[in-house]
Amino acid sequence: MSQTVYLQPLTTVNGPQAVEGDAVRLGGSMVYARELAVIVRSGSAVVSRQVVTRAGMDAALAELSPGLADEGAAQWADLQRVHPPLQCGERTIRLDQPQVMGILNVTPDSFSDGGQFMDDPAAMRAQAATMHEAGAAILDVGGESTRPGAATVWEGDEIKRVVPAIEVCAAMGAAVSIDTRRPAVMEAALAAGAHVINDVSALRHDPRSLAYAAASGAPVILMHAPGASVEAAEELHRDGSYTAVAFDVFDWLKERRDAALAAGIVRESIVLDPGVGFGKTLAENLALLNALPLFHALGQPLLLGASRKRMIGALSNEVAAHQRLGGSLTLAQLGMDAGYHLLRVHDVFETVQARNVWRGLRDAALTDFAGLVS
Structure with missing residues (x-):
C-alpha cells in the first residue's frame, strides 16, 4: 500500500x-x-x-x-510560499493579511438570507453598498443555493439573477466573485464585471468548466465537496466517507489543484477552500477546523467559509441562522489564527472589525521586543 x-x-x-x-x-x-x-x-x-x-x-x-x-x-x-495579490480588474487584493469576502445571495432559498435580495433591487443594492463600505475586499454573488435539499436552478434563471447584482457591485468599484458551478453562468458573470470564479464543485460539475476557467484567466476558488458532480445541489453533500477527514480533504484538494494546473490555470490564480459544512458531520467539521493550518502545505491561498453554518446552530441550541454571529466570529478568528487569506462571511462589518483588532495585535507582536534578552 x-x-x-x-x-x-x-x-x-x-x-x-x-x-x-x-x-x-x-x-x-x-x-x-x-x-x-x-x-x-x-x-x-x-x-x-x-x-x-x-x-x-x-x-x-x-x-x-x-x-x-x-x-x-x-x-x-x-x-512557506508567499502568495502574490489577486488582481481583480483595477482592484488589487493583497494576501498578506486576512481579507473579507461578503456574501450576496440573489436566491429564493439560501439558508441564511434566501429571497431577501433577489426580488428587491433596492435592498440588493443597499446590501452590496453596505458590505463594500464596511471593508469587504470581494463581494461574492450567488444565484443558486447549495444547501442540502436546495432546488436545482436552470442556468438561464441563474444568469438572470446574478448579472444585475454583479453590474451593481462592479459599478461601485467592488471586486466581484461569481459563486456558480456552470460555465455559461461564469461567462455571463465575467462579461458583466465579475473577476473571480468561485465553484463549490471545484470545476467538476461541467466538463467544460476547467477549460473555460483556464481560457478566462480569472482567479478560481476550488472548494471540497465529496458528492459526485451532477445537477442537483444535494449531491454535493453525499458520499462524505472519510478515514481521516483532514488528510482526505487535503488529498482531494491536491488532486483538484493539479487538475487545474494541468488544464492551464496558472498557480497564482488558484485558491483552495476545505468546504466546511459540505458532506461532513459535526464531528468531521470540528476535526477539519482544528486542522486548518495543514492546508498551507498545498501551496495555495486559502479561503474559509464557515459563516452562519449549521454546525454553529448544532453547538448552540439550534439557533436560527441569523442568530449565529458569535459563532461565526469565533470561526473567523480561528481562520485568521490559522493564516487563512480569505474569509467568506455574511456579517462583513463585524468581521472586518474583528480582523482589524486581530491585525493590530499581530502588528504589535511583530514590533514589540520588550522583555527579550538583548
Missing part, C-alpha cells in the same frame, strides 16, 4: 523573534508556526509521526524514503 506524507503545523507564536527565529511563516500570512508534525500515512493508518521545529525539519525529511522525502520537501516549500 502506498504511503503519503503530510506537514501539519501544530503550534503558533506571535512572531519569529519570540523563538529566536525558529518558526516558519505560513503562506505569506501574519501567522508563524513553531512546531510541526511530519506525518506518514499508509491507507487509513498513521505509521509515523515526528514533531519538529523549523530547525529540525531538514533532518526529519531526510529520514523519509526518497519518494516521501521529495514530497515532504515540496510541501515544506509550499507551506
Whole structure:
C-alpha cells in the first residue's frame, strides 16, 4: 500500500523573534508556526509521526524514503510560499493579511438570507453598498443555493439573477466573485464585471468548466465537496466517507489543484477552500477546523467559509441562522489564527472589525521586543 506524507503545523507564536527565529511563516500570512508534525500515512493508518521545529525539519525529511522525502520537501516549500495579490480588474487584493469576502445571495432559498435580495433591487443594492463600505475586499454573488435539499436552478434563471447584482457591485468599484458551478453562468458573470470564479464543485460539475476557467484567466476558488458532480445541489453533500477527514480533504484538494494546473490555470490564480459544512458531520467539521493550518502545505491561498453554518446552530441550541454571529466570529478568528487569506462571511462589518483588532495585535507582536534578552 502506498504511503503519503503530510506537514501539519501544530503550534503558533506571535512572531519569529519570540523563538529566536525558529518558526516558519505560513503562506505569506501574519501567522508563524513553531512546531510541526511530519506525518506518514499508509491507507487509513498513521505509521509515523515526528514533531519538529523549523530547525529540525531538514533532518526529519531526510529520514523519509526518497519518494516521501521529495514530497515532504515540496510541501515544506509550499507551506512557506508567499502568495502574490489577486488582481481583480483595477482592484488589487493583497494576501498578506486576512481579507473579507461578503456574501450576496440573489436566491429564493439560501439558508441564511434566501429571497431577501433577489426580488428587491433596492435592498440588493443597499446590501452590496453596505458590505463594500464596511471593508469587504470581494463581494461574492450567488444565484443558486447549495444547501442540502436546495432546488436545482436552470442556468438561464441563474444568469438572470446574478448579472444585475454583479453590474451593481462592479459599478461601485467592488471586486466581484461569481459563486456558480456552470460555465455559461461564469461567462455571463465575467462579461458583466465579475473577476473571480468561485465553484463549490471545484470545476467538476461541467466538463467544460476547467477549460473555460483556464481560457478566462480569472482567479478560481476550488472548494471540497465529496458528492459526485451532477445537477442537483444535494449531491454535493453525499458520499462524505472519510478515514481521516483532514488528510482526505487535503488529498482531494491536491488532486483538484493539479487538475487545474494541468488544464492551464496558472498557480497564482488558484485558491483552495476545505468546504466546511459540505458532506461532513459535526464531528468531521470540528476535526477539519482544528486542522486548518495543514492546508498551507498545498501551496495555495486559502479561503474559509464557515459563516452562519449549521454546525454553529448544532453547538448552540439550534439557533436560527441569523442568530449565529458569535459563532461565526469565533470561526473567523480561528481562520485568521490559522493564516487563512480569505474569509467568506455574511456579517462583513463585524468581521472586518474583528480582523482589524486581530491585525493590530499581530502588528504589535511583530514590533514589540520588550522583555527579550538583548
